[in-house]
Amino acid sequence: MSRSRPIGCHRLDRNWVPKVSLLRHGFTAAALFLLATHAHPQTLARIRETKTLRCAINRETPEYSTSDDHGPRQAFDADLCRAVAIAILGPTARIAAIPYPDDGAATEALRTNQVDLIPTQTLDLTHASDPAFTFTPPILYDGVGFLVPIAAHLTHPTQLAGKKICFLAETEVEVSLRAWFSARRLHFLPFPFQEEGEMEAAFVTRNCTALAGDLTRLAATRLAFGPLATRYALVPGQISEDPLAAASRSDDPAFAAIVRWTLEVLLQAEALHLTRKTIAAPHPNSDPTIQILTGQTHEIGARLGLSNAWATEVVSAVGNYGEVYARALGSPLALPRALNRLSSHGGLMLPLPLK
Secondary structure, three states: OOOOOOOOOOOOOOOOOOHHHHHHOOOOHHHHHHHHHOOOOHHHHHHHHHOEEEEEEEOOOOOOOOOOOOOOOHHHHHHHHHHHHHHHHOOOOEEEEEEEOOHHHHHHHHHOOOOOEEEEEEOOHHHHOOOOEEEOOOOEEEOEEEEEEHHHOOOOHHHHOOOEEEEEOOOHHHHHHHHHHHHOOOOOEEEEEOOHHHHHHHHHOOOOOEEEEEHHHHHHHHHHOHHHHHHEEEOOOOOOOEEEEEEEEOOOHHHHHHHHHHHHHHHHHHHOOOOOOOOOOOOOOOOHHHHHHOOOOOOOOHHHOOOOOHHHHHHHHHOOHHHHHHHHHHHHHOOOOHHHOEHHHOOOEOOOOOO
16 A cells, blocks of 8 residues: 555544433443543554554455354455545555454454454354444344255245255354244254365265355355356345444544444445445535535534545545445355345445434
C-alpha cells in the first residue's frame, strides 16, 4: 500500500461518566469500571499514530477444524479491513493483514492486542458474551448446506432424506444435520469421517450422495477439485444460519463505531445503487440519504470524528457490499449470495438509516 495521510477529526470528551445517574438506573460498580475503561480510545489512537490498521485474516487451514467449520475468506476479510482503514486514514491507508488458521487463533490475537480488528468472526453466544469484545451486526451469513453431483438432479435439502451424507464427525455441522433431519422427521443416513481427505475421496467416488458443511467451506472444497469442480453444485438453500461479524476490543467504542458504520455504508451504498464508479459523481437534487452518504450535508463525518469524505472514499476504493461480495466470494467461489442479499431482495442484509 502507498503512504497514508492523516485526516482531521473532531472528538467528543469521552472521559465524563454520569455516575449518579448510572447508579440510579441500576448500574453496578463493575459496570461503572467497565465504562471508565472504555474512555481510553487506545486502538484508534494507535492506528492514527502508526497510520496502519492491523487485521486478523482468517485463512482457514486446508484441514477441517472441529471448532471452526467456515471456509477461507481472505479476500472478503481484506476488503472489509481496507474499508475501515480508509475510513480512518484516507485513501492511501495501510493495512497489516495478519493470517490466522481459525477463529480461536484470531480471537486470541485480538485479545492480546496483536491485531485491531477481526473482519469476520463467528457471532454466537460464546464469542458475543465475552466482555473483552464488541461485534457489529452480521456482515456475512454462512450456514450448513450440501455439495452434490450435478448429475444427481437434487434441488432441495429434503431430497437428501435416506441418502448417505458425508461430513466431518464431532463438529457443529454434525449437530446441525442431526437437528434438522430430526425436526422434519426425515431419515438421516450419516457417513461421518475423522479425516478430510478420506471424506472427500468418499464423496468424489460416489460412496455418499452429498458432502455437508458450511457453504464457504463447500465452495472452497469444490474449487479445490480443479477441472472436476464443474461436476458439482451447491444445493439451493441451507439448513442453518451461522452469522459472521466484525469484532474489535470493547475498550475503544469510538473505533468500534467506525467499524460498524463503515460496514453499514457498504450496505447502504448498494441499496442506493452507488458503486465504485458512481459514488464520487455529482448527485444534484438527490435522495436525502445519498446526500448524507456522499458528505453533502456535512453530517456523516462529524458524528464519528472523521472527514465528511470518508464514506465516498471507502466506496470509491472497495465498492459497495455487492461489489465486495461478487469480487471476493461470487466469482472465485461461485458462492450464491442467498441470505447475504439485501433485505429488499429477499436476504438478511438490512442497511441501517444514515440519519
